[in-house]
Amino acid sequence: MGAMDDLLSPDVVARLTTAISSAAPGLDLPSMTSAQSAVRDKRLRGRVDVVRDALLSDLPGGFDTVEGIVPHLLRDPLFAGWMIWPVTELVTHRALRSGSTEHFDSAMELLARLTVELTAEFAVRDLLNERPERALSIMHSWTSHDNEHVRRLATEGSRAYLPWARRVPWLLENPESTMGILHATYRDSAEYVRRSTANHLNDLSRIDPAIVTATAARWAEDPDGNTAWVIRHALRNLVKRGDQRALTLLGFSGDGLVVAQPQLAENVIEWGGTVEFTADVTNTGSTAAVVAVDYSVGFTRANGSVSPKTFKLGSRSLAPGETVTVSKSHSFRPITTKVYYPGRHFIAVQANGVLSPQAEFLVERGAVD
Structure with a gap:
């Protein structure tokens, strides 16, 4: 088990059991006691499920019981x-099982209180799935809350592609539905919230690029000192994909760019080694160009297919006829968040979305795993 899994370790479950006992004196908690050992061989998501199910088993009654215990826990x-x-997740499960609108709204209120202590962004997805429009209406009211964690719950909990979280198909089908939340938070006083807002808008670029660039353009017309950063962060994936509207919004220009095939220092990379490359970018146009330069690595996957991932190289200003040589090294050192496989890979460089020919190289499995 990794370090993330130990965030909900047997000791943590034991402390939660003690806290529940204090909040509800005399309550027998056999499932929670069993959960202390049951979480040992689970990953973090599985541990959450084990503890949630234990709570559901041990706590009698319906949502009213949960509503009575949580305020005691928070103290x-x-x-x-x-x-x-x-x-x-106990809160949302009991509220949804009740089917009561009153309990639904009370669950949303409890999540707003709980998120201040950690985050309720994963649990709120269940309520969004059940009644998306009602949940979003409440979440929009959170954008004016005096606590930044609650404001962030509005922006983060309603993201289309929130990492680790259950999908909410309705959000994917209605990308415009969260615009009110984003318009209310892009100038938030907390960087924590602004970053979430930018990530949220960036998520939507996978669904509807036009709504993303239109939103960024609207923000650019009514900015504060942080808006330029928010827009850059929100448009980062569209820039990598060479979206011309996004590039223009960020001040990139140039319609006569040519990117040569990257030149590799080595065509064979040992396991755990580094691929080094250079590439020439030329402005063949008659006016100066401001260029966003990125590179892609085509990673071989376990099934033999190749999946490209794009990384930033920076930006350059090029006079008419000017050529600049960009260089970079990309490590294949094993890391916990990325699995590498031996085989053919490629490097490509792009400038304002203009892509170079690919340069192939081979990653060989060696003695280092």
């Missing part, structure tokens, strides 16, 4: 950190 210093995640 207990022992109730902190990742033990809060399964409690947020």
Whole structure:
């Protein structure tokens, strides 16, 4: 098990059991006691499920029981950190099983209180799936909350592609539905919230690029000191894809760019080694160009297919007829967040979306794993 899994370790589950006992004296908690050992062989998501199910088993009654216990937990210093995640899911499960609109709204309120101590962004997805328009209406009201964690719950919890979270198909089908939340938060006083807003808009570029660039253009017309950064961060994937509207919004220009095939220092890379390359970018146009330069690595996957991933190289200003040589090294050193496979890979460089020919290289499996 990795370090992330230990965020909900047996000791953490034991402390949560003690906190529940304090909040509900005399309550028998056999499932929670069993959960302390049951989480050992699970990954983090599985551990959350084990503890949530134990809470559902041990806590009697319906949503009213949960609604009575959670405020006591929030006053207990022992109730902190990742033990809060399964409690947020307990709240949503009981509210949805009730089917009551009153309980739905109360669950949203409890999540807003719980998110201040950790995050309720994963649990709120269940409520969004059940009643998306009602949930979004409440989340929009959070954008004016005095606590930045609650404001971020509005922006992060409603992201189309929130990492680790369940998908909400309705959000994918209605990308315009969260625009009110984004317009209310792109100038938020907290960088924590602004970054979430930018990531949210960037998510939507996978669904509707036009709505993303239109939104960025609207923000550019009514900016504050942080808006330029928010727009750049929100448009980053569209820039990598060479979206001309996004490039123009960010001040990139040049309609006569040529990118030569990258030149590799070595065509064979040892396992755990580094690929080094250079590439020439030329402005063949008659006016100066401001160029966003990126590079892609085509990674061989386990099934033998090649999947490209794009990385930033920076930006350049090029006079008419000027050529600049860009260089970069990309490490294949094993890391926990990326699995590499031996075989043929490629490098390509792009300038304002103009792509170079690919340069292939071979990654050989060696003695280092």
